[in-house]
Amino acid sequence: MGVEFSAERRLLAEDELDPVRRSHYPALAEWTHSELVELARFLRARRDRARDLIRDLRRARRGKGGVGEGLGSERGLAAKKQVYARALKRVNARIQTVVEAK
Numbered sequence: 001m002g003v004e005f006s007a008e009r010r011l012l013a014e015d016e017l018d019p020v021r022r023s024h025y026p027a028l029a030e031w032t033h034s035e036l037v038e039l040a041r042f043l044r045a046r047r048d049r050a051r052d053l054i055r056d057l058r059r060a061r062r063g064k065g066g067v068g069e070g071l072g073s074e075r076g077l078a079a080k081k082q083v084y085a086r087a088l089k090r091v092n093a094r095i096q097t098v099v100e101a102k
Contacts, residue, residue, distance in 0.1 A: 050081035
């Protein structure tokens with residue numbers, strides 16, 4: 001079962017939400033290949049950033065680094081990373097469909 005739009009809205013800021021909205025069908029079907037590739041790059045960068053922040057938090061919790069010290073739970077970051085990962089999965093599937101159609 002998928003995550004509802006309202007859950008994505010709660011997790012993401014307004015500027016982060018627009019690209020994720022564009023990754024949903026039927027809007028996704030309207031994009032050209034180059035636009036889809038650009039959207040995939042953006043989503044991949046945001047997912048990787050969330051992954052790196054989570055890694056830093058875990059490292060700081062173990063006492064190995066000071067980057068994430070004083071920060072709380074990684075729960076929200078992990079949920080945000082999952083939103084980006086799901087959006088990227090949709091975009092990658094659409095890119096594959098567009099490439100196969102050529």
